[in-house]
Amino acid sequence: MEGPQIAFFVLLLALTGYLGNRLWTAINGPSYKERIQRLAAVDHQLHNHTVEFARPEIIQVTDGLYMAIGYALANSIMIEGKNEIVIVDVTESYETALEIMAAFRNITKKPVAAIIYTHNHADHTYGAKAFIEKESSPPDIWAHESINKEFQRTFTTNTAGYRRAMRQFGVFLPDAVNSGIGKMLKYGDGKSTLGLVFPNKFVHKRVTNLTLAGIEMSIVHIPGETDDQIGVWLPKQDAFLCADDMYKAFPNLYAIRGTPDRNLLQWVESIDTIIEYNPQFLVPSHTRPLVGKSNIQEVLTVYRDAIQYIHDQTLRYINMGMDPTDIANKVTLPKNLKEHPYLQEFYGTTEWSVRTVFTSYLGWFSGDAVDLSPLSKTEKADRMIKLVGVNKLLEQAREALRTKDFQWALELSTYVLITNPGHREATEIKLDSLTSLGSRQKSANGRNYYLTSAFEEASLIDTSVGLQKSRENGVKLLPINLIFRALQIRFKPEDCGHVRTSVYFSFKDSNTHISLTIRNGIAIVKNGACLQCDVVVTTTEKVFKDMIGSRIRSITAYGSGEIEIQGGAMNFRNIMSCFERS
Known part of the structure; x- marks a missing residue:
């Protein structure tokens, strides 16, 4: 041709x-895509908030103290000593951290003496490898002693947490504006690499005085978003690095991506601790630094007071017998706090915060007997259809949409779709409801979650993209004991509930010994040797991790002799088949 x-x-x-x-x-x-894009809008205040981190830049806070902002969701901070530097937080991916390291190298060529993780969150830890320039002599990595426990919790809920995080941060949205506390999460799209390195130095005191790279500093335990969170006090610079205890947005007292309840009074106490240091410079791990003692004192004071207000008023209404939904509608900040520029709901919201206070004190039960054993969504949908029929539900959903009662339209259309998957009109109503709700969100988290859910409903976005790569990277990097802990929650009792056996693993390269016992539909992992195990496996950590990720690799490992099995290879294969691979 x-x-x-x-x-x-x-x-x-x-x-x-x-x-x-x-x-x-x-x-x-x-088309569904056109439908969503036609309705999607951006809250003007959220749009204007982007200027906070609009472009990648290095800010010199004061002598020897630099902040990298606008490269990713979180900031990375460099403290310059006489002959070496210290890096505090490393952002969320190897690629973004490389960009930051290159920018820091335009300022100084001094070697990295130490890295500090303020807490375990991915956007503060996953880029570490980019700051390790000589693997033969890597810098020490400092963190709170409880960080590995937090890592374990994160990795055992990886699949659910990953997809919810992709929605919260709008990673796959074609029109994402910002993430409330940073530009965008630069991880999870399948293109970014996990560069996590586990810490080797731990602090356990309330205040730990150190000298790193010749720099005098105090590492201060300031739990807030996480229990393992630490801040850094630099007396010479009169600067406090406050991690995620404060940023220019209403605090995320609960994260919709899924987190344990956050202790609000503990957060308040941590801010009180920072106030006592009375710094001239306040350097958060999100948004821009603050300068001036009186300015910092004023911002920190309203910030801690807003958190305490949410806590106290929620408990007040709990004791009146109100349920979490009613309390969430009732509690609003006083005008002077609500209008403060550092308390705008670009990230967390008062509504989500109230709900987390309720569950932290009273758990999931509202107190009303009707909620003791509620019907599932599927059961409710079936009964709603039987009660009034599909046509009536759609009629009411259309009317709710017309009157901008978007939540009710969303619920009604969802009932129809549960019983009639793919129903076009119900899908259109649900898309319009999700998009309209998302467009009305001041919180980037809320907007991202609603709009991503709309695109998912229309099969235009798959939030699991990148999950397999993330899992494979995680398996390679995780300590072997964390991998075995994750195995516990991958056990399939429906297939292997009858199995009673035990396996002893000996890893020659690390001299690590782990026993795995299966009984009563559970898998029990313990460190140490097993005296009377049915199967004994001798191999290396690398080979075992490869086997976890690939069935083909498992077969070649048996054939090549890289794994030795006493008690029968087929028996061992049957045992490992009791665990989900993904």
Whole structure:
């Protein structure tokens, strides 16, 4: 086929596709993507908030103290000593951390003496490898002693937490604005690499005085978003690095991506601790630094008072017998706090905060007997359909949409879709409801979650993209004992509930010994040797991790002798088949 013929053929295909899309739109209305994009809007205050971290830049806070902002969701901070530097927080991926390291190298070529993780969150820890320039002599990595416990919790809920995080941060949204406390999460899209390195130095006191890279500092335990969170006090610079205890947005007292309840009074006490240091410079791990003692004191004071207000008023209404939904509608901040520039709901919200206070004190039960054993969503949907029928539900959903009662329209359309998957009108109503709710959110988290859910409902986004790569990276980097802890929650009692056996693993390269016992539908992992195990496995950590990630690798490992099994290879294979691979 000649060039002109090829060009004509391509044009014909394009025209056919264009006319086909126009015909589909004429008959069925706009495509789902067009429908979402037509309704999607951005709260103007949230849009303007982007200026806080609009472009990648290095800010010199004061002599020897630099902040990298706008590169990713979180900041990375460099403290410069006479001959070496210290890095505090490393952002969420190897790639973004490399960009930051290159920018820091424009300031100084001094080697990295130490890295400090303020807490375990991915956006503060996953880029560490980029700051390790000589693997033969890596810097020490400091963290709170409880950080590994937090890592274990994160990795055991990886699948659920990952997808919810992708929604909260809007990683796959075509029109994401910002993430409330940073530009965007630069991880999870399948293109970024996990560069986590586990810490080797731990602090356990309330205040730990150190000298790193010749720099005098105090590491201060200031739990807030996490129990393992630490801050850094630099007396020479009169600067406090406050991690995530304060940023220019209402605090995320509960994260909709899924987190344990956050202790609000503990957070308040941590801010009181920072106030006592009375710093001239306040350097958060999100948003820009603050300068000036009186300015910092004023911001920290309203911040801690807002958190205490949410806590105290929620408990007040709990003791009046109100349920969490009613309390969430009741509690609002006083005008002077609500309008403060550092308490705008670009990230957390008062509503979500009230709910986490309720559950932290009283758990999931509202107190009303009707909620003791509630019907599932599927059961409710079935009964709603039987009660009034699909047509009536759709009629009410349409009316709710027309009157901008978007939550009710969302619930009604969801009932229809549970019993009638793919129902076009119900899908359209649900998409319109999700998009309208998302467009009205001042919180980036709320907007991202609603809109991502709309795109998922329309099968235009898959939030599991990148999950397998993340899992494979995690398996390679995780300590072997954490991998075995994760195995516990991958056990399949429906297939192996009858199994009673035990396996002893000996890893030659690390001299690590782990026993795995299966009984009563559970798997029990313990460190140490097993005296009377049914199967004994001798191998290396690397080979075992490869086997976890690949069935083919498992077969070659058996054949090559890289794994030795006493008690029968087939028996061991049957035992390992009791665990989900993904």
